[in-house]
Amino acid sequence: MNNAGTNMYEKLTIRNKFMFGKVTQNPVIAQKMADLLTPVEIGAVTEVEREKFLQHRSSSKYVKLDMYLEDENGRVVDTEMQNKSNNKMVQEELPLRIRYYQGMIDQEILSSGTDYIFLKETYIIFICTYDPFGKGKYVYHFHMACDEDESIQLHDKMNWIFYNTTADLSEVPEGINKFLNYVENEHAEDEFTRLLDKEVKNARLNEEWRSEYLKTYVNDMDMRREGYIEGEKFGIERGKAEGERERDRTLINQWLQKGKVITEIADDLGKSEEYVKSQGTFLLHP
Numbered sequence: 001m002n003n004a005g006t007n008m009y010e011k012l013t014i015r016n017k018f019m020f021g022k023v024t025q026n027p028v029i030a031q032k033m034a035d036l037l038t039p040v041e042i043g044a045v046t047e048v049e050r051e052k053f054l055q056h057r058s059s060s061k062y063v064k065l066d067m068y069l070e071d072e073n074g075r076v077v078d079t080e081m082q083n084k085s086n087n088k089m090v091q092e093e094l095p096l097r098i099r100y101y102q103g104m105i106d107q108e109i110l111s112s113g114t115d116y117i118f119l120k121e122t123y124i125i126f127i128c129t130y131d132p133f134g135k136g137k138y139v140y141h142f143h144m145a146c147d148e149d150e151s152i153q154l155h156d157k158m159n160w161i162f163y164n165t166t167a168d169l170s171e172v173p174e175g176i177n178k179f180l181n182y183v184e185n186e187h188a189e190d191e192f193t194r195l196l197d198k199e200v201k202n203a204r205l206n207e208e209w210r211s212e213y214l215k216t217y218v219n220d221m222d223m224r225r226e227g228y229i230e231g232e233k234f235g236i237e238r239g240k241a242e243g244e245r246e247r248d249r250t251l252i253n254q255w256l257q258k259g260k261v262i263t264e265i266a267d268d269l270g271k272s273e274e275y276v277k278s279q280g281t282f283l284l285h286p
Helices: 002-011 017-023 027-037 090-091 094-109 176-185 193-203 206-258 262-269 274-278
Strands: 045-054 063-071 076-082 124-130 139-142 158-164
Touching: 002 206, 017 027, 017 045, 017 063, 017 076, 017 139, 017 158, 017 193, 017 206, 027 076, 027 124, 027 176, 027 193, 027 206, 045 094, 045 274, 094 124, 094 139, 094 158, 094 206, 176 193, 193 206, 206 274, 262 274
Parallel strands: 076 124, 124 158
Antiparallel strands: 045 063, 063 076, 139 158
């Protein structure tokens, strides 16, 4: 397991969430990336946090943000690396996920009793290694506008941006095209991507990070194995329960055909009358 994890760590690229987080915790890289991927000029960075943990109630779903940044102008930039999943639900729920992230970030920004005017300008960016909307665009930038008149903007300070590394980059603005190509193909072609590539290679040599990754890798594998075993157990138990229901259903309907009443059937099976009624498909006798 450790050998497999070690070999895997040495091959990690910027597309990997662990590597992406380690590289972008460098404030210089974080600022350059935010400058490149947002339509505004980011000011001096005042906070950069990898895997920022947000949970506002113990009963609510928590989130971990890949790279969270705040600048001197009060802007917030959350940048996420999103790889393609074989799970169709993961793909389809992406817009709902970004909605939840926005709500969690807003709650983090706005303390109790604070006026809404103090909500910060936010940019939530997903770097997708696939086309999230299937239209071939290199970027999809969303903000609130009126359906009846798109010139009416809501000006709610929210910006949701999805980049597509698989797009045709021939007409993409300089800088962004090089970055997306680097994420997709590991080709470092300009100053920023060469800096990224250098940081990735240095990260692969960092023994502390290697150990951290190996622990994460082993824990993930253990959790997947436990999940698989639990899933098998659940499937077996579910199969047993369904088998019992099918047996009961057959007996109930046979007895009903023979004129047996519900109370007698319930007693024979040791079940409630409501259960017998729910399983019986023939004419029920009073």
